[in-house]
Amino acid sequence: MNRYLWLAAIAVALTAAPFFVYPVLLMSILCFVIFASSFNLLLGYAGLLCFGQAMFFGTAAYVAGFVLKTYGVSLEIALLSGIAVSAAMGYVVGVISVRRSGIQFAMITLAISQFVYFLLLQAEFTGGEDGMQRIPRSALFGLFDVSDHLHFYYVTLAVTVLAVAFFYRVVHSPFGELLRAIRDNEPRVESLGFRPERYKIVAMTLSAGLAGLAGALKAMVFQFATLTDVSWPISAEVILMTLLGGLGTLTGPMLGAGVVILMNDELAQFGEWALITQGAILLLVIIFFRRGVVGETSALLRKLRTRQDQS
Amino acid sequence: MFDGISTQLLFGQVLIGLINGSFYAMLSMGLAIIFGLMSVVNFAHGAQYMLGAFVAWALLNYLGIPYWGALFIAPVVVGVFGLFMERTILRPIQNLDHLYSLLATFAAVLIIEGLVRQEFGSTGLPYNSPLPGGVNLGFMFMPWYRLWVVLFSVVVCFGTYILIEHTKLGAYLRAANEKPEIVESFGINVPRMISLTYAFGVGLAGLGGVLAAPIYQVSPSMGSNLMIVIFAVVVIGGMGSILGAILTGYLIGLVEGLTKVFYPEAANLVIFVIMIFALILRPNGLFSGKEGLK
Numbered sequence: 001m002n003r004y005l006w007l008a009a010i011a012v013a014l015t016a017a018p019f020f021v022y023p024v025l026l027m028s029i030l031c032f033v034i035f036a037s038s039f040n041l042l043l044g045y046a047g048l049l050c051f052g053q054a055m056f057f058g059t060a061a062y063v064a065g066f067v068l069k070t071y072g073v074s075l076e077i078a079l080l081s082g083i084a085v086s087a088a089m090g091y092v093v094g095v096i097s098v099r100r101s102g103i104q105f106a107m108i109t110l111a112i113s114q115f116v117y118f119l120l121l122q123a124e125f126t127g128g129e130d131g132m133q134r135i136p137r138s139a140l141f142g143l144f145d146v147s148d149h150l151h152f153y154y155v156t157l158a159v160t161v162l163a164v165a166f167f168y169r170v171v172h173s174p175f176g177e178l179l180r181a182i183r184d185n186e187p188r189v190e191s192l193g194f195r196p197e198r199y200k201i202v203a204m205t206l207s208a209g210l211a212g213l214a215g216a217l218k219a220m221v222f223q224f225a226t227l228t229d230v231s232w233p234i235s236a237e238v239i240l241m242t243l244l245g246g247l248g249t250l251t252g253p254m255l256g257a258g259v260v261i262l263m264n265d266e267l268a269q270f271g272e273w274a275l276i277t278q279g280a281i282l283l284l285v286i287i288f289f290r291r292g293v294v295g296e297t298s299a300l301l302r303k304l305r306t307r308q309d310q311s
Numbered sequence: 312m313f314d315g316i317s318t319q320l321l322f323g324q325v326l327i328g329l330i331n332g333s334f335y336a337m338l339s340m341g342l343a344i345i346f347g348l349m350s351v352v353n354f355a356h357g358a359q360y361m362l363g364a365f366v367a368w369a370l371l372n373y374l375g376i377p378y379w380g381a382l383f384i385a386p387v388v389v390g391v392f393g394l395f396m397e398r399t400i401l402r403p404i405q406n407l408d409h410l411y412s413l414l415a416t417f418a419a420v421l422i423i424e425g426l427v428r429q430e431f432g433s434t435g436l437p438y439n440s441p442l443p444g445g446v447n448l449g450f451m452f453m454p455w456y457r458l459w460v461v462l463f464s465v466v467v468c469f470g471t472y473i474l475i476e477h478t479k480l481g482a483y484l485r486a487a488n489e490k491p492e493i494v495e496s497f498g499i500n501v502p503r504m505i506s507l508t509y510a511f512g513v514g515l516a517g518l519g520g521v522l523a524a525p526i527y528q529v530s531p532s533m534g535s536n537l538m539i540v541i542f543a544v545v546v547i548g549g550m551g552s553i554l555g556a557i558l559t560g561y562l563i564g565l566v567e568g569l570t571k572v573f574y575p576e577a578a579n580l581v582i583f584v585i586m587i588f589a590l591i592l593r594p595n596g597l598f599s600g601k602e603g604l605k
Contacts, residue, residue: 107542115583279421
């Protein structure tokens with residue numbers, strides 16, 4: 001019962017939020033909630049450190065922007081195009097990079113994302129260094145006008161809820177169990193007759209699709225797409241969000257996304273200090289509390305509870 | 312296809328390729344040495360290379376110590392900084408999954424680069440060549456300094472290779488990589504050896520930075536873009552093979568230079584394309600033989 005009360009409270013808070021906080025800031029948090037979840041799916045559940053998650057995010061932003069600007073499609077078509085392209089990309093990157101495991105997987109995905117960065121820099125349709133400007137927010141299903149910030153907030157919220165539900169379904173499915181098993185003991189999974197590589201590739205595809213959804217949505221929220229979206233600092237940011245919040249927890253990376261976006265917003269005026277703070281926090285998390293905020297809190301609660309049971 | 316290309320351009324780009332290759336080789340060798348002994352992928356290698364260049368710049372502009380002095384002092388300074396990083400960042404997490412050391416050194420990059428940028432700005436600082444002028448070889452002009460960089464890097468790379476593969480010290484290193492407990496039972500302080508190896512690898516990155524200062528602009532971001540290329544080079548060569556890292560470094564530099572001549576649009580991409588093909592065709596790396604540290 002308690003749990004449903006919490007869910008209801010969160011639902012009310014999210015519905016009322018845009019009346020108190022600038023909607024664009026909220027929407028950017030929501031986009032990164034999806035993005036952080038996509039990264040969490042890989043590292044937290046499958047144990048794959050993809051150091052180039054931004055390539056899916058940024059590419060989908062360009063794709064969504066391109067179809068909106070050029071073909072004037074409706075909103076959901078643009079989102080789906082972004083997802084389709086990034087998921088296909090995730091599949092290809094997966095096929096190439098699962099050939100090496102562990103730490104080399106991270107290096108390979110980083111290198112491939114740099115490759116994608118240079119490709120997009122040179123491609124005609126992206127606008128190169130200038131980026132893609134004035135991306136229209138077209139009507140939802142071709143019927144509902146959602147171009148102002150408030151309306152678009154609710155669209156973003158709905159999409160985020162769907163994405164989180166999808167993420168929840170995936171990690172709690174037999175497939176999700178198998179991913180965790182691969183993370184913990186790959187040789188054993190293989191000896192049971194599964195082919196870990198295939199599952200890793202599927203995980204890459206799903207994660208890339210989610211990251212693409214986040215990117216496509218972000219392109220509509222800010223109405224532009226730039227090379228920054230594909231660059232490695234964005235990949236770094238999503239790593240920080242996930243680790244800070246709690247790797248392999250459902251809510252951790254979402255919380256992390258909120259904290260990091262708000263922090264960037266606050267520190268934006270202090271120049272380099274935003275990046276320095278990010279690095280310092282990441283370092284502290286890695287050395288002192290690797291389970292992240294949510295992971296450490298729930299571990300603490302569990303400890304307290306067992307102590308209560310004993311007394 | 313060769314008709315439209317002047318020998319001037321061709322050899323000019325081959326030289327630039329060799330120069331870039333020298334840096335690729337030196338840095339990926341350092342990375343391979345560190346990985347070989349500690350299984351740590353030192354993401355901060357690029358930032359440490361950048362620090363080497365900045366230390367050289369600071370030595371010249373604050374203390375009046377010229378390039379030739381910096382060539383010895385800066386690697387030591389950066390190496391000592393590496394020692395500090397090993398003790399504070401890597402030591403506490405040495406028994407965890409190696410992904411954490413990659414992430415921790417990456418976090419260090421954000422801090423180091425941010426601080427340097429805060430202090431010196433993002434635009435590059437000039438560093439004059441200590442060997443101005445050059446020689447006209449007839450088919451091309453060869454600046455003395457570039458010749459020096461290519462020759463010196465070859466000496467450093469193969470000197471280090473011989474040190475690790477063919478000396479007693481190197482044998483200790485390789486043994487500590489295989490069976491640390493047994494090496495310790497012979498009375499060798501393995502943790503200290505690990506610290507010093509990391510410092511040595513980091514010092515090599517610093518040395519690369521000093522060499523690079525007169526060629527490229529001394530800027531805070533000079534390391535991070537290079538780092539990704541170095542990763543690709545190490546992946547192509549096969550992780551942990553020192554000779555593989557050196558040879559792949561020069562090879563990739565040359566191929567990149569030649570691509571600039573024949574198909575300039577792809578110059579940025581060619582390294583990554585090679586990496587992808589290498590992964591598909593030789594999944595274990597080009598030089599994944601028995602040689603070198605594992």
